[in-house]
Amino acid sequence: MSSIFGLWHWYIAGPLIGLFVPALLICLNKMLGISSSFEHICMLVLPEGKRSIFRFNMEENGWKILFVAGIMAGAFIASHFLSSTAPHFLPQKYYSAQGYGKLFIGGLLVGFGTRYANGCTSGHTIFGLSLLQSSSLKATLSFFAGGLIYTFFAYHF
């Protein structure tokens, strides 16, 4: 057993992540999902005239903006107070003008793709698969296919 300051192994972290499915349903009656928070943030940033394109369901998805704010705070706590050494999550190459550009383009694909697919790894892969939804399985397989395609070309060409 390693301490909580080291890496949390899959058999601890995986089940904990899975428990968010019933916990959010039972405590808040909400379905786990994150990518629609992008739309909420867009609406807060954009002038009023442009907001109407989103048709955002505040009742269903309005809570997510608080959830993602919490994720940010939780990551801060985990990396500053629950880690023995400062963890690194991004490679050094992304700390450059070129890296920023690459992250922006990658982010563009994440934002566009998750909204087009109506969900991300949390909404489809964790929540949708927990409901045994074939639509979420197709989405999940597509996420992985996209990632494998990119990684293959990035390493071989």
Add this chain to the structure above:
Amino acid sequence: MKKIGCILYGIAFGIVLTKSEVISWFRIQNMFLFKEAHMYLIIGSAVAVGALSIQVIKKFKVKTLKGEEIRYSGKPFNKGFIIGGLIFGLGWAITGACPGPIFAQIGAGEYPAIFTLAGALTGAFVYHSVKEKLPR
């Protein structure tokens, strides 16, 4: 009260994502290169626990803390799940972050992830600007 609950759940989720390094670009690379099982085991065990919980909720007709009926539903399939899914997958491999981890990377002090978030917000905006013209 409900708002505090949302934030606390977010904090807990952020801690788990960060401490299990699900938010690490390196872990995502190793997943797509089949170099380590860490991510697959996390996703697999999370889905197993989630699916089991749903079965328990169904079977015992579990209610919310307030005594309400628990509401959940799947999402009806359309072609966007495949096309959008592939596009997201490319972005996931480039940035090493799916939506939750973007916020976690920023919170963990990996400030270039702010560019990922800016891209994601722009991407969501572009999607909604052109969605009528996209195949379904």
